[in-house]
Amino acid sequence: MKRLFNRVNNRELKARLEESKEQRITLSFYKYHQLEDPQAFRDDLYLKLSECGVLGRIYVANEGINGQMSVPTEQFDNFKTTLYGIHWLDGVRLNIAVEKEGKSFFKLAIKVRRKIVADGLNDETFDVTKRGKHLRAPEVNALLDDPETIVVDMRNHYESEVGYFERAIRPNVETFREALPIVEDLLQAEKDKNIVMYCTGGIRCEKASAYYLHQGFHNVFMVDGGIIEYAHQCEQQGLPNKFIGKNFVFDERLGERISEEVVAHCHQCGQPCDTHRNCANDVCHVLFIQCDECAAKLHACCSKECADFTQLPSEEQERLKGTVEFNGTRFGKGRYRALRKQGL
Incomplete structure (x- = not known):
């Protein structure tokens, strides 16, 4: 019987990763999709991704999938064929990391959760498919150039501390669940203004934009693919990058540099630092x-x-x-x- 879980000590796995010369690609993806049997899907996916040498952390729930992972460069095409062979994931966008360092995960962990992102919302009370408009990088920059635009960081305080978009509202929260009502209260008087939300790869804004539209906000936008995709588009299209500092990531790297500015400080001595x-x-x-x-x-x-x-x-x-x-x-x-x- 094939194993469906890792059984090797974490310390040993980390040591293996550090010593490995294997080139790997770090990426993330998500997809909202109704799954009837998340556990069966999880077990099948574990076997398929293990054969591709995938390492990472993936959450599966009745509402879909949310994954961050690294893939051996030599297995990348095989990985895509395997992933896209799942009909509802065919063509799903892969957010490739901005920095090329692939030593981001040391084991494969796929967990079944109640939700793929803990948001504290009752999805039965609003239409989660009626989401805000996705903005490509040129559209993001155009709206950010308008001083009347409201920019909202839907991430946590430790993420926005090291990097953010210019003029962004950055809630002092530790979880996405906390951020949703706080942002709603802050923007009560701004329901008719253009509101641009962003997060790391886009998944939190998908749910938040649908919720805020349900709450009576009229012009809700989100950065397509989050900070990761925005940075790629700016580089590819030669656009000004309006994100300042580092993008916090939830893997062994803990961050990838988007711009050269260091906007945070060492928590101990106070000198500029974002590590x-x-x-x-x-x-x-x-x-x-x-x-x-x-x-x-x-x-x-x-x-x-x-x-x-x-x-x-x-x-x-x-x-x-x-x-x-x-x-x-x-x-x-x-x-x-x-x-x-x-x-x-």
Whole structure:
């Protein structure tokens, strides 16, 4: 019987990825589609993608699929043939990463979820197929040049901290679920204005635009293919790139550079920096921004407390687990001011 799950230790898989010379392509895709049996689809897909050497994280639900992955360059054509051989995924757009580094995932994980993006919405209360208009890069730039246009970042605070479109409203939220009602409240007086929304690859805006149209907003637009596709179109067509900084990505890279500007700061010393890390103290593991100097000084940890903890013998660390509070205990994603308060 063929295996439907990875059974190798994560640490070993990461080491294999780092040592591998294999060229890989990082990409993402999504598709809303009604699936009667997500589990059966998931198991079949796992076998098919495993044969293509795919690594990544894929969510499958009754409403469709949302995937981020890397594919061996030599297997890319085979992968596309396999994917497009699934009738409802035939021709689905593949958002190829802006940066060419393919070491983005170290295992294949396909999970069945209630939704492919956690949004907290009751889809039965509105028509999710009536979405906002997709904008290509020239249309995006034209609308952004209009000072009356409202630009909304539908991502989380740790994503928009390192990069954003000019003049964008950037909600201080940690989840998409939180962002939806906050943005709705912020824009109550702007229902007749042009509203341009964007996210990483477009999937969050698909649902958000349908919801806001249902809520009475009239001119809702979204960046076609999100930041990733916009950046590709600007490069291919020689257009001005109005996205500033880095695009946060949910894989081992944690970001890909879109423009040369560095708009964020090291959460510890405050100097310009946009390098995300997870705290090296696995008991904490908080996501935060850290420059190389602070990383060297604090062993890639978010605080002196975590750095000291990682230097203890493993037996002592194990004994203290659950008795010490770290940054990751208090909040899931680091914020600039929250970490600086520690006086580092």
